[in-house]
Amino acid sequence: MSKKPLQEDKSRSQMKREYGELKDLAKQLAALSRGQLRAVPMSDDTRDALLATHAMPRNALHRQYRYLASLLVEEDIETIRAGLAGELRPHSEEVDAFHEMEQWRDRLLSDGPGALDEFVQRYPGCDLEQLRLLIKSAGKERDLNKPPRSARQLFRYLRQLSETED
Secondary structure (H helix, E strand, C coil), rough: CCCCHHHHCCCCCHHHHHHHHHHHHHHHCCCCCCCHHHHCCHHHHHHHHHHHHHHHCHHHHHHHHHHHHHCCCCCHHHHHHHHHHHHHHHHHHHHHHHHHHHHHHHHHHHHCCHHHHHHHHHHCCCCCHHHHHHHHHHHHHHHHCCCHHHHHHHHHHHHHHHHHHC
8 A cells, every 4th residue: 555656557567667767877876976966956865875885895786776766766856867967967078078179189180281270260279380290290100100199299289278268
């Protein structure tokens, strides 16, 4: 008699799928840092159980995820998912910017002057001479099979430019 009225209409396989989704959500939440967990709206009991996963041995985590799923049943899942998305968004934006600068570096090293002109249009505040020097030395290093020191310097310079532009 302790079942919720909505659960009576669900098939057993549907309830298992939902429980699996709650376990996956618990794993995602457990991967967050303490500060990130504090920003996600949830009850203190659930937060404490999530924080406890940080100190648990790996073999105990499976039981803890099942326990967390049972706690998450009582929570407002949509609010928690929104909070989780808010905590993960800044990281994904950083990763996207990082990948964009990697692509620019690769294009500048392989496509030549056309890519350089396009980059200068996109980032007008760049030092064109320094950029040309880094591209030239990175190309020489690649041709001589030396470590990509200049390519790394070029990437650092591109990242610095993108951070100052934003």
